[in-house]
């Protein structure tokens with residue numbers, strides 16, 4: 001967090017093992033001031049406080065810069081220096097701050113960031129004349145403005161406003177820049193037409209109480225579950241969701257199919273809940289082992305439809321979810337992911353995975369007997385190859401049946417036009433909407 005009062009107050013904590021509140025609860029009382037910014041970052045230490053020709057500012061960024069090395073080299077060649085090397089590499093927030101300071105004006109500098117980076121960046125910047133909020137040029141990550149009695153807040157998740165009594169004033173357009181100061185909210189750069197917001201926000205990463213582009217996460221998940229049920233004819237005793245993000249999809253499945261929604265797995269999170277991308281495999285496995293507890297009396301003897309947001313590597317689903325259901329006496333397990341097979345790694349928002357880790361890619365490589373470059377036929381959910389891939393994954397994760405959501409149904413569940421969504425995870429660069 002960074003707060004501006006008579007001077008900048010800043011504090012950076014590693015919150016992987018404990019919650020945000022416990023780290024900052026006492027400290028924020030010392031951070032006197034009327035404006036502040038903060039971020040939870042999986043990658044870079046931030047906020048950074050930068051002295052510049054525009055004055056001193058604090059900055060936080062959410063997103064990913066893929067071409068950090070090239071841009072850093074360019075700046076180093078121009079005589080710039082990088083001071084925040086504590087992680088042993090260039091801090092991409094510092095890189096973005098340097099790019100901003102090369103602009104004629106602050107706004108020009110932020111536009112320069114939009115134009116130069118490969119990836120995405122939504123920025124909050126705090127200085128004497130207020131807070132600047134800039135949404136990524138393609139809108140991969142959202143920014144929403146709330147207001148309460150003349151006070152403003154900007155967040156990626158509007159659910160953070162609800163208990164505080166703020167109401168949504170506007171969702172920033174892609175590339176839009178605003179300034180919030182004692183004189184109110186002012187537009188500093190109009191948004192661009194081209195919006196390709198991350199579809200995964202609704203399917204997996206978003207909080208159920210949040211809305212993006214005015215569309216609520218939980219409602220999308222219920223619609224998504226409805227599509228899963230409509231395309232299904234499996235006979236089962238109950239439907240369940242892998243907590244937490246699978247639950248909304250399962251409720252939608254239950255409403256549509258009439259199957260009872262039950263909880264064969266409950267979440268146990270003390271100390272384990274914060275990061276959805278723990279850094280090492282060992283920690284990921286520990287989190288996965290501990291976070292779900294089977295309810296044996298709900299599981300034993302039952303045929304279970306299990307809704308999951310997505311399948312990434314498949315190992316956690318197999319080893320820590322499906323295994324617990326079998327061990328507890330499940331009769332059948334029918335997994336229904338709420339999105340199509342993941343085929344590409346995210347270059348814009350998530351610090352997740354390499355392509356070869358993805359279970360769908362492992363299936364394709366196994367079926368082809370080599371590292372397959374052309375996967376076009378596997379992207380077509382009506383093709384024979386697609387079905388073979390799904391059957392391979394079902395065997396791999398050890399489930400009775402597996403049926404993925406179709407991409408058109410996922411898009412319809414979200415409710416935005418296809419060209420307004422980033423679908424790169426599923427269809428990759430070749431797709432017009434992701435160019």
Ligand code: SF4
Pocket residue numbers: 140197198199200201345346347348349350422423424425426
């Ligand atoms: S690639 Fe996937 S996770 Fe990344 S922004 Fe696009 S839809 Fe979201």
